[in-house]
Amino acid sequence: MSEWRQDPFTGRWRIIAEGRSARPDEYSVRAPPPAADPGCPFCEGNEARTPPESAALRPRNLPADGPGWTARAIPNRFPTVSRDAPPSMVPTVPPFERAAALGVHEVIVESPRHAPDLAYLAPEHLASLFRFFRDRVGAARTVPSIASVLLFENRGPDSGGTLPHPHAQLVATRRVPSRIEEERAAFSRGDLEGRPGCRLEAVVESERRAGERVVHDDERFVAFVPFAAEYPYETWIVPRRHSPTFAEADDRELESLARLLPAVIRALDAVRGRVSYNWFVHEAGPPARGADPFHWHVELAPRIVRPDGYELGSGVSVNPVGPEAAASDLRPAVAEALGGSAQ
Numbered sequence: 001m002s003e004w005r006q007d008p009f010t011g012r013w014r015i016i017a018e019g020r021s022a023r024p025d026e027y028s029v030r031a032p033p034p035a036a037d038p039g040c041p042f043c044e045g046n047e048a049r050t051p052p053e054s055a056a057l058r059p060r061n062l063p064a065d066g067p068g069w070t071a072r073a074i075p076n077r078f079p080t081v082s083r084d085a086p087p088s089m090v091p092t093v094p095p096f097e098r099a100a101a102l103g104v105h106e107v108i109v110e111s112p113r114h115a116p117d118l119a120y121l122a123p124e125h126l127a128s129l130f131r132f133f134r135d136r137v138g139a140a141r142t143v144p145s146i147a148s149v150l151l152f153e154n155r156g157p158d159s160g161g162t163l164p165h166p167h168a169q170l171v172a173t174r175r176v177p178s179r180i181e182e183e184r185a186a187f188s189r190g191d192l193e194g195r196p197g198c199r200l201e202a203v204v205e206s207e208r209r210a211g212e213r214v215v216h217d218d219e220r221f222v223a224f225v226p227f228a229a230e231y232p233y234e235t236w237i238v239p240r241r242h243s244p245t246f247a248e249a250d251d252r253e254l255e256s257l258a259r260l261l262p263a264v265i266r267a268l269d270a271v272r273g274r275v276s277y278n279w280f281v282h283e284a285g286p287p288a289r290g291a292d293p294f295h296w297h298v299e300l301a302p303r304i305v306r307p308d309g310y311e312l313g314s315g316v317s318v319n320p321v322g323p324e325a326a327a328s329d330l331r332p333a334v335a336e337a338l339g340g341s342a343q
């Protein structure tokens with residue numbers, strides 16, 4: 001049975017087609033990467049193989065770009081956007097608009113070791129890592145002319161990522177990407193009835209009332225599979241406190257998020273095997289402050305199925321796993337993962 005569902009947040013229509021789901025061979029179960037790789041540029045001891053670091057978590061008495069760190073931010077060697085303007089640009093000739101793609105593209109190496117990846121790092125390491133994520137987003141927001149900062153991670157061969165060593169990335173641009181622009185427009189329309197208020201909080205409240213798609217709910221965060229989820233097992237992790245930017249998350253929020261996001265990923269691994277995924281933080285670009293209607297959040301997008309010709313041609317995504325079924329699979333697995341990491 002297939003069903004059109006409209007995303008109450010952005011208004012996008014998607015198809016939930018559960019009949020297409022039960023083909024387990026479609027799911028890409030992958031072996032974890034090897035514990036070490038002497039050729040890996042992100043492993044401790046290979047610092048000389050990366051550009052000089054922008055920042056790192058390491059004891060003060062140790063020099064930059066040497067061993068002894070626990071997390072390390074470096075410019076991406078193959079950046080999506082360039083830091084410096086090119087000496088000359090081909091001028092725009094209508095209708096062919098062009099502009100230099102300028103900004104910051106940083107790699108945040110999450111661990112000095114090649115494995116395990118993010119979801120399996122020690123809790124105290126994760127807490128300091130998430131504060132480092134926040135500080136790198138904060139630093140990128142202060143770069144002149146930056147309008148949008150996107151923190152994200154790719155894991156696995158179907159995620160678009162290329163290096164298995166655990167690392168996140170940050171791309172900051174002068175132009176607001178269309179996905180963020182679309183969410184920003186939704187936020188600017190007020191709550192779901194168009195009254196003043198936060199649209200995401202209204203969605204979260206509706207999800208909590210419905211209950212069937214909520215995966216985890218505590219005093220700081222709510223995690224749920226969205227009603228019109230684009231990806232199988234897609235999960236949103238939303239802070240209770242309204243704030244437009246991840247750069248203003250407080251330490252307690254980050255401590256909770258540093259437990260919850262890895263727990264949701266471990267739950268996904270437990271339910272579906274080790275699948276590829278992306279996660280990303282959606283937030284308002286600078287100069288957003290407390291009064292901005294944007295409410296930052298994390299979206300986890302498992303990359304279990306590839307879009308087919310219908311999806312590419314129509315712009316409609318087809319999700320073969322019903323959001324309610326996904327949530328009922330994830331809920332006990334998340335509870336177990338949180339219990340397991342709580343000591």
Ligand SMILES: [Zn+2]
Binds near residue numbers: 040
């Ligand atoms: Zn490595």
Ligand SMILES: [Zn+2]
Binds near residue numbers: 198201242294295
């Ligand atoms: Zn809000």
